[in-house]
Amino acid sequence: MINRKEILDDAKKIVIKLGTTSISNEDGSLNTEFMEKVAAQVSELHNAGKQVILVSSGSIGIGIEILNLNCRPKEIPVRQAAAAVGQGFLMQHWMEAFRKYELNVAQILLTYDSFTNRLTYLNLRNSISTLLSYGVIPIINENDPICVHEIEATLGDNDKLSAMVASKTEADVLMLLTDIDGLYNKNPKRHDDALLLNTVEEITPTIESYGGSPTSMKGVGGMRTKIAAAKICNMAGCYMVIANSNVDNVISRVLSGENIGTLFLANQFVHKNRIRWIILGKASGIIKVDSGAKKAISNSMSLLPSGVLEVEGDFDRGDIVKLECNGEVFGKGITDYTSEELKAIKGKHTDMIAEILGYKNYDHVIKKENIGLLK
Numbered sequence: 001m002i003n004r005k006e007i008l009d010d011a012k013k014i015v016i017k018l019g020t021t022s023i024s025n026e027d028g029s030l031n032t033e034f035m036e037k038v039a040a041q042v043s044e045l046h047n048a049g050k051q052v053i054l055v056s057s058g059s060i061g062i063g064i065e066i067l068n069l070n071c072r073p074k075e076i077p078v079r080q081a082a083a084a085v086g087q088g089f090l091m092q093h094w095m096e097a098f099r100k101y102e103l104n105v106a107q108i109l110l111t112y113d114s115f116t117n118r119l120t121y122l123n124l125r126n127s128i129s130t131l132l133s134y135g136v137i138p139i140i141n142e143n144d145p146i147c148v149h150e151i152e153a154t155l156g157d158n159d160k161l162s163a164m165v166a167s168k169t170e171a172d173v174l175m176l177l178t179d180i181d182g183l184y185n186k187n188p189k190r191h192d193d194a195l196l197l198n199t200v201e202e203i204t205p206t207i208e209s210y211g212g213s214p215t216s217m218k219g220v221g222g223m224r225t226k227i228a229a230a231k232i233c234n235m236a237g238c239y240m241v242i243a244n245s246n247v248d249n250v251i252s253r254v255l256s257g258e259n260i261g262t263l264f265l266a267n268q269f270v271h272k273n274r275i276r277w278i279i280l281g282k283a284s285g286i287i288k289v290d291s292g293a294k295k296a297i298s299n300s301m302s303l304l305p306s307g308v309l310e311v312e313g314d315f316d317r318g319d320i321v322k323l324e325c326n327g328e329v330f331g332k333g334i335t336d337y338t339s340e341e342l343k344a345i346k347g348k349h350t351d352m353i354a355e356i357l358g359y360k361n362y363d364h365v366i367k368k369e370n371i372g373l374l375k
């Protein structure tokens with residue numbers, strides 16, 4: 001039996017994500033009452049010596065309200081304009097909510113690229129830890145006005161972003177506050193017989209199949225992105241809780257170990273920060289390897305050109321690439337050769353690199369220290 005008190009009571013660094021559904025009222029206006037309640041609970045945690053980072057959604061919803069756009073626009077430029085208008089308003093209200101407790105807040109706007117560039121990633125970590133050391137509450141959102149994802153034609157989601165922040169800052173717990181009691185085995189807004197899960201020990205394909213989209217027009221990712229966030233947290237050794245923001249004193253009560261919401265357990269085997277950065281970073285291409293190379297990599301060896309079968313994408317030295325074997329991506333790494341160079345030396349013995357390219361930078365394609373395995 002999982003002892004929630006033992007796990008959560010001890011948490012020192014906590015990331016709390018407030019979804020659009022929690023931060024705004026039904027009519028689209030800002031739920032300032034809720035923000036004040038959050039500030040009160042966060043200040044209590046702060047006084048108890050805990051470090052709290054907030055990830056706040058809501059800029060698009062509030063921007064829509066301010067600009068008097070009477071429906072939920074789908075066009076990206078309109079949503080981006082709404083985000084730019086709403087973000088200042090959102091921060092102004094957070095500032096007011098925390099002023100009562102004499103706490104300063106700081107705005108940090110991120111894109112997924114903030115996690116891909118190692119230098120930006122390290123700078124971000126340093127500024128967050130400096131803010132925390134000054135007793136400031138960092139409030140993070142995605143930098144929506146400049147951010148369009150290639151794959152989805154919509155703006156990104158703060159569930160995954162908050163998990164990346166939790167992973168990066170080595171938080172103990174990520175709490176996702178939303179409009180529902182936790183993860184159910186099907187969307188309870190559509191199915192009366194849906195059952196709430198108390199604890200998720202492992203994110204299996206069955207758990208992933210519960211990840212439906214939001215039912216309201218307000219939320220962005222629904223449970224699908226919350227489960228994706230749980231996977232990132234699990235890998236980072238960070239516990240995650242999905243709970244209903246309507247529960248009285250939800251933050252304090254979850255952290256004191258009460259049986260509220262769904263708890264996702266953390267993996268006890270945690271990757272080093274650098275490896276997590278590689279695994280979470282955006283890949284510029286794929287290196288397909290044979291099963292012998294996969295076996296060697298799984299035994300903590302470097303990737304040599306002889307194990308490379310094919311190269312996809314256009315990448316430079318120092319880029320992050322996916323490692324694939326028999327159609328399955330099993331890891332990521334930082335390549336020491338460009339895609340062009342690799343196409344020339346794939347399948348060849350290391351001794352032939354200099355002859356083929358006219359030079360040799362390294363014996364390996366990817367150094368063992370620069371490889372992160374996904375399982």
Ligand SMILES: Nc1ncnc2c1ncn2[C@@H]1O[C@H](COP(=O)(O)OP(=O)(O)O)[C@@H](O)[C@H]1O
Nearest residue numbers: 019020021178184186212214215219220221222
């Ligand atoms: N299996 C499920 N369990 C719980 N909620 C689900 C499930 N599948 C889909 N949902 C939907 O996810 C919504 C919460 O996600 P979302 O609207 O994106 O909230 P937020 O704005 O807080 O991120 C719920 O209100 C519900 O409509």
Ligand SMILES: N[C@@H](CCC(=O)OP(=O)(O)O)C(=O)O
Nearest residue numbers: 020057058059060157158220
């Ligand atoms: N960055 C966007 C929110 C994106 C998002 O993830 O929304 P939600 O799923 O409601 O938390 C905003 O501030 O409106």
